[in-house]
Amino acid sequence: MLPTTILGRTGLRVSRLGYGAMELRGPQAWGKPTGDDQAQTLLNTVLDSGVNLIDTSPDYGDAEEHIGRWISHRRDEFVLVSKSGCPLGADGDPRTFPPHVYTRANVRACVEQSLRRMRTDYLDILMVHMSPSVAVMRAEDTIAELRALQDEGAIRFTGMSGELPNLPEHIAMEAFDVFLLPYSALDRSHEELISAAAATGAGTIARGSVARSLVAPPESVPEPVRRPLADRHARLAAAGLDELADGSSTMELLLRFILSHHDLHSLIVGSTQVENVRANVAAAQKGPLPTDVYDAVRDRLSPR
Numbered sequence: 001m002l003p004t005t006i007l008g009r010t011g012l013r014v015s016r017l018g019y020g021a022m023e024l025r026g027p028q029a030w031g032k033p034t035g036d037d038q039a040q041t042l043l044n045t046v047l048d049s050g051v052n053l054i055d056t057s058p059d060y061g062d063a064e065e066h067i068g069r070w071i072s073h074r075r076d077e078f079v080l081v082s083k084s085g086c087p088l089g090a091d092g093d094p095r096t097f098p099p100h101v102y103t104r105a106n107v108r109a110c111v112e113q114s115l116r117r118m119r120t121d122y123l124d125i126l127m128v129h130m131s132p133s134v135a136v137m138r139a140e141d142t143i144a145e146l147r148a149l150q151d152e153g154a155i156r157f158t159g160m161s162g163e164l165p166n167l168p169e170h171i172a173m174e175a176f177d178v179f180l181l182p183y184s185a186l187d188r189s190h191e192e193l194i195s196a197a198a199a200t201g202a203g204t205i206a207r208g209s210v211a212r213s214l215v216a217p218p219e220s221v222p223e224p225v226r227r228p229l230a231d232r233h234a235r236l237a238a239a240g241l242d243e244l245a246d247g248s249s250t251m252e253l254l255l256r257f258i259l260s261h262h263d264l265h266s267l268i269v270g271s272t273q274v275e276n277v278r279a280n281v282a283a284a285q286k287g288p289l290p291t292d293v294y295d296a297v298r299d300r301l302s303p304r
Contacts, residue, residue: 002050002285007265008203010157010177012079017284018053019046020270025061034272039066045274047077049281055268057083058110064117072119083129084110100130102137104145111154125178127159134169143175171197178203185257185301186213186232198263206267210254239300244293252283257297260288
């Protein structure tokens with residue numbers, strides 16, 4: 001049985017492992033093509049495995065269309081998270097997209113498009129995407145539009161996909177029911193902010209937690225993105241975690257490390273492969289790492 005928990009003050013019961021649908025975006029930037037049969041099998045496997053938290057976004061290529069086409073008939077089985085502020089109508093490479101816009105009109109347009117694509121009447125959580133400053137959101141009246149969408153029943157709860165340097169101000173606003181934060185054994189810069197968010201009663205979800213450090217990034221990835229990924233991969237390779245894994249995979253070790261954070265409710269991991277989904281579920285079923293193993297992983301992966 002996949003462990004579940006209550007996502008802060010939302011009262012939503014979510015699996016401690018969620019699915020990140022960005023991997024279903026298709027041939028955009030360095031994404032991989034995903035056929036209809038593959039997406040259908042994958043998404044239904046996610047739900048059949050007990051994962052009931054699915055995170056997506058209007059700018060994740062084909063992801064929302066796949067969700068709507070293949071699992072909208074199972075809508076009462078999962079908690080659906082999407083984003084707002086995304087540039088709509090942009091085609092091609094996301095690296096050349098216009099910037100996110102947080103006006104009331106664009107926030108609403110994002111929601112309307114997401115509802116249409118995913119064939120649903122509501123989003124459980126609407127995140128503000130890409131961590132805008134509080135000043136920008138105040139100037140654009142972003143929060144007022146979130147409240148209006150709540151009142152209309154189009155969204156149930158509000159969220160922030162945030163990060164430093166703006167995240168502390170986001171938490172202090174007490175305007176968001178859920179926070180989606182970057183956190184992994186190789187990047188613990190937001191570790192204390194997870195606890196700060198949880199202390200307000202908000203739900204906390206980790207992203208970017210596991211897979212990207214397991215393989216060296218390809219040369220096609222833009223250098224500003226590639227450099228930190230390559231650094232994390234090198235640190236991981238040098239850490240000798242096989243000695244701690246006791247026969248399990250490094251992926252499992254890193255996933256269970258994240259689950260060991262006592263103020264974290266869930267983490268999202270994406271994949272286009274059914275076998276990876278099943279392996280991640282099996283790892284999450286084991287729960288947090290033993291304290292001695294957790295401490296050893298933490299020590300070996302700490303920057304020197």
